[in-house]
Amino acid sequence: MKRSNTQKLKDALEDDIINGRLMPGARLDPEELALKFGVSRTPIREAIQQLAVSGLVTVEPKKGTFVAKVGxxxxxxxxxxxxxxxxxxxxxxxxxxxxxxxxxxxxxxxxxxxxxxxxxxxxxxxxxxxxxxxxxxxxxxxxxxxxxxxxxxxxxxxxxxxxxxxxxxxxxxxxxxxxxxxxxxxxxxxxxxxxxxxxxxxxxxxxxxxxxxxxxxxxxxxxxxxxxx
Incomplete structure (x- = not known):
């Protein structure tokens, strides 16, 4: 099943969060993610939106996106x-x-x-x-x-x-x-x-x-x- 850039990026970030490579409280920097994964800002924005729906990240207005704590x-x-x-x-x-x-x-x-x-x-x-x-x-x-x-x-x-x-x-x-x-x-x-x-x-x-x-x-x-x- 072919996956979009957004899906691949979201899966990679999920794995990093679940496996502890991105810790709770860590800030997700869109520019750093764009360089790391070689994608534009659009799939990054879409991936972050989907991660927020899953409860893995929280988006704080004017502050940024942060990895959430899992209960x-x-x-x-x-x-x-x-x-x-x-x-x-x-x-x-x-x-x-x-x-x-x-x-x-x-x-x-x-x-x-x-x-x-x-x-x-x-x-x-x-x-x-x-x-x-x-x-x-x-x-x-x-x-x-x-x-x-x-x-x-x-x-x-x-x-x-x-x-x-x-x-x-x-x-x-x-x-x-x-x-x-x-x-x-x-x-x-x-x-x-x-x-x-x-x-x-x-x-x-x-x-x-x-x-x-x-x-x-x-x-x-x-x-x-x-x-x-």
Missing amino acids: IEQLIEMFEVMAELESMCGRLAARRISAVELANLASALARCEEAIKQGDSDEYYYENEDFHNCIYRASHNAFLAEETRQLKQRLKPYRRMQLQVRQRMVNSMQEHREIYEAIESGNADRAEDRLRQHVLIQGERFSDFASSVKKFSLQAERAVEEAKG
């Missing part, structure tokens, strides 16, 4: 809501999906399989995103679909981060197959349950996710202490 409690709450919205989309899709929409969902599933073979977590994420968007559209509830997309956009950096955990891509792919089978067979209860479990962060996944976020927070705290010293 794991709020993230978990957002994932809980996301799981319920996705499960509703799955239930409705199992009842309402058309033949054309089912074919599109099967195609998205096949592209996810191909990204798995390539071992590319970013490519898998974007094909995964299309897979989920097919389900949103198939719910035939425009309001629900839009609310789900908006929250998914805010959680995007952390959903991408999850895919970097060992075996998560493979497990995610198996969950996609089960979701597809439930929707294809018209089993609304199973589609609802499979999507909820696919998105919820619990058990071992919670431990892995919490560990990643805590690691990020500790790196930030050390950077602050070093700056003071």
Whole structure:
């Protein structure tokens, strides 16, 4: 899936923030970013706007753009809501999906399989995103679909981060197959349950996710202490 300069820049900045190369409180200088990534001011402005929607940066008028602090409690709450919205989309899709929409969902599933073979977590994420968007559209509830997309956009950096955990891509792919089978067979209860479990962060996944976020927070705290010293 070809990505625009804005998307590539946003992904790079997300990775820098999530992995601690850009610490909370760090200022994003548009001119420095333009030189570093070899792009114009337009994709920088668009990328910063999208990062602000995700909650990774804050834009302060007349001061600039700064990396935000991540709160794991709020993230978990957002994932809980996301799981319920996705499960509703799955239930409705199992009842309402058309033949054309089912074919599109099967195609998205096949592209996810191909990204798995390539071992590319970013490519898998974007094909995964299309897979989920097919389900949103198939719910035939425009309001629900839009609310789900908006929250998914805010959680995007952390959903991408999850895919970097060992075996998560493979497990995610198996969950996609089960979701597809439930929707294809018209089993609304199973589609609802499979999507909820696919998105919820619990058990071992919670431990892995919490560990990643805590690691990020500790790196930030050390950077602050070093700056003071």
